[in-house]
Amino acid sequence: MADVLELFCYPVKGCAGTSVSDALLTPAGPAHDRSFMVIGEDGVHRTQRRHPRLALIRPSVSADGSRLTLDARGSTVHIDVTTSAPRRDVDLFGEAFQGIDQGDEVADWLSEVLGTPSRLVRVPPEHDRIADGWTPGPSGYADSSAVHLLTRSSLALLDQRLPEPLPMNRFRPNIVVGGDGWAADPHAEDRARRITIGGTELGYAKLAVRCAVTLVDQETGARQGKEPLRTLAAYRRAASGGVVFGAKFSVLRPGKLSVGDEVVVQEWGDAER
Secondary structure (H helix, E strand, O other), rough: EEEEEEEOOOEEOOOOOOEEOOEEEEEEEEOOOOOOOEEEOEEEEEEOOOOHHHHEEEEOOOOOOOEEEEEEEEEEEEEOOOOOEEEEEEEOEEEEEEEEOOOOHHHHHHHHHHOOOEEEEEEOOOOEEEEEEOOEEEEOOOOOOOEEEEHHHHHHHHHOOOOOOHHHHOOOOOEEEEOHHHHHOOOHHHHEEEEEOOOOOEEEEEEEEEHHHHHHEOOOOOOOOOOOHHHHHOEEEEEOOOOEEEEEEEEEEEEEOOOOEEEEEEEEOOOOO
């Protein structure tokens, strides 16, 4: 039987994740996941690719999404989330969207922590982004599809090949699956086309293409060498030229997820590379 080992939510795109025991899965992914984003003065999103210190920022958001706290090694800011402030134009991988600016106090705090002028925006209620893939679906400010799923066995295989093992947080998944069933086979998630977890259902969208974020130590906020990309390139290179690790899914049926839930693959396909 395969089951959920860990659940993670990332309220602010690019910032630290929060481990949770339960999560409400919405059509756009776990509630509040990537619902906020740090941008520059030009509206372009900030990520750990160029701003690894984002990993030091640990967000927490209230259940109703009305209150956000950001902490970076003891420096803290609290904001009352607004959905009525003026919209700003934002750029996410070259695509134009809108964001609700969260004010000067949090902007000043972020600018000091990151060492560069920054602002915080929230996904507006009218946000209608649809991520592409085998199963298209709604998505907030995530890189692509709403849910990133990774099996513990995939990481175990990679760790065997690395000079030193890496923690799961280098790959920033939402759902970590393990067990003695299908998930014991490394990279089985590549072939899962439809998955049920508790009362929820996920549809396969695409493989997760890895980038320089995997080089960032999530505890120190600093880039560390060339691993795991160098090792992944030796056995996980995609036809597009990038390297892949884990899979992205769209939400077919929202509901509640919990650590310990059984993860059942209802439909299999061929692994795409």
